[in-house]
Amino acid sequence: MNESDCESRPAPVPKRSTLERCVAAGVCVVVVLCAVAVIQRDRLRAWWWTRQWLGAVDAEHRRGYQTLLTAMGDDAAPSLLPLLADERAEVRAAAAGMLIRASGRDVRAALTAALSDSNAAVRDEAAHVLAFAHGESALAELSREVFNARGDVALAICVAIGRMETDAAGRFLADILRHHPEPDVRAQAAELLGLRRDAAATAALTERLSDDAPVDRMLFIERRARDAAAFAASSGSGAAVDGDMRRGWRVADYVHRALEQIRSPEEGPATSQPVAGGST
Known part of the structure; x- marks a missing residue:
């Protein structure tokens, strides 16, 4: 091997340590999560408000969260639809009512299924929302x-x-x-x-x-x-x-x-x- 060959060969790239690779991967994950949070911020907010509404004891606070969730429409649907199967009739009825601004086949199908609920208030609320929203x-x-x-x-x-x-x-x-x-x-x-x-x-x-x-x-x-x-x-x-x-x-x-x-x-x-x- 002559001297010119040594000069033309690129210098070897040093390998990154395991720690450096983990840090880089962690940064990528954080960036992706932040992007998802920005894109889905309304749905995340609806999820949080739903949890707060379910845990609220004060009637005024519950009404406030219901107003917020109702105004969110389709963004609140993923958080509210599971509540149509809640064991408490008052929760099922309220969830049906809060879906009045949500559209889509999944919402309509869930409300149609709620017409078979064992509780009259739930059935009436589902009928009301189906009539006026769909x-x-x-x-x-x-x-x-x-x-x-x-x-x-x-x-x-x-x-x-x-x-x-x-x-x-x-x-x-x-x-x-x-x-x-x-x-x-x-x-x-x-x-x-x-x-x-x-x-x-x-x-x-x-x-x-x-x-x-x-x-x-x-x-x-x-x-x-x-x-x-x-x-x-x-x-x-x-x-x-x-x-x-x-x-x-x-x-x-x-x-x-x-x-x-x-x-x-x-x-x-x-x-x-x-x-x-x-x-x-």
Whole structure:
């Protein structure tokens, strides 16, 4: 080997120690984590606020966190969706309500599943959010599911459809009134058509004026009135009401009441007396 060969050969690069390699890797990890935190900062914030909300004892603090989480919309969904399976009904209901600004199929699917919840408040909250946040995108699916569902689940789906502010929802309610096999669900459809003052449903309602099937379950408006009265009674501003406000009513009674509301909307709510048969 001559002297010129030695001069042209590059000097060997010194190997980095294990410590140096670990430090470099650690710096890279920190940089990546910081980047993820910046990109996902809203979701991380939602996760933290959810934990704080669950642990808050003071009602005012809980309401504050609920307001923040509701405003975050889709960013809060990953933290709120698991709460729909919480063992506490009040947590499930609140989580459903806070999803009102969240969109996406996963949210809609979770809320639709919540219509089968064992707790009426959870079902009502899920129906409310589906109606106002998802509307048309959920209507077709719910209109199919209502005929497969039974009992409280079918009632919850009917309420969700009835609270959607579209003409199509009114047509689906009329279809439920005509064809659903359960009297409670037919009565719920009639009640909602009356609340909507849906004149296009007059023909469907008239067809059911002779529906003498008894209604066994408390329907949506009755539950709301009962809950409002119970709250007023607990706060000392009113008296509690009988839980069986319309005991003995038939489908025809709800149909008659709905027709009164449609024909005389300027007179306010129609009479709550049955047209025949059962008594209040």
